[in-house]
Amino acid sequence: MQIVEARTGGVDVLAPRGRIDSTTASLLDERLAPLVGAERPRLVVDFSNVDYISSAGLRIMLLAARRVQEAGGHLALCGMGAAVRQVFYLAGFLPLFFICASRDEAVTSIAP
Numbered sequence: 001m002q003i004v005e006a007r008t009g010g011v012d013v014l015a016p017r018g019r020i021d022s023t024t025a026s027l028l029d030e031r032l033a034p035l036v037g038a039e040r041p042r043l044v045v046d047f048s049n050v051d052y053i054s055s056a057g058l059r060i061m062l063l064a065a066r067r068v069q070e071a072g073g074h075l076a077l078c079g080m081g082a083a084v085r086q087v088f089y090l091a092g093f094l095p096l097f098f099i100c101a102s103r104d105e106a107v108t109s110i111a112p
Contacts, residue, residue: 003031009111011042013103017049020057029060036064041073044106048079053087065097074110078103 001024004015012035020028035043045061047053053061061077068075078100080088088094100106 001027003028005031009107011044011107011111013044013046013107015046015049015103019052019054020050020060021052021054022056025054025056025060028057029063032060032064036067036071036073036075038073039071041068041071041075042110042112043068043073044076044078044103044110046079046103046106047077047081047084048103050084051081053084055091058087058091058093062093062096074098076100076106076110078106 001016001018001020004017006013006015014031014035016028018024035041065075076098079102080099088097098109100109
């Protein structure tokens with residue numbers, strides 16, 4: 001898995017590419033940790049290029065969401081394809097996240 005980072009409009013954007021599974025979830029966690037640990041983080045995770053996410057990836061996302069909430073920040077997810085959205089749905093995670101169709105919409109929605 002590769003992860004592209006960007007900053008736009010005061011919002012950090014992480015865009016993983018490939019599969020998020022038990023082998024790669026730790027890499028996502030390493031990249032998320034400094035961003036969610038910031039004061040009042042504003043973060044978008046763009047799933048446009050993710051074709052699979054396992055329970056290990058879901059756990060990383062749930063922990064990130066909790067840390068962002070505790071820090072008074074905002075986390076948005078975007079670009080979820082059908083397979084990724086289905087995993088979030090089956091796990092009952094869709095209501096736990098702010099989900100947008102596109103990166104632009106997500107950034108605009110949580111920008112300072």
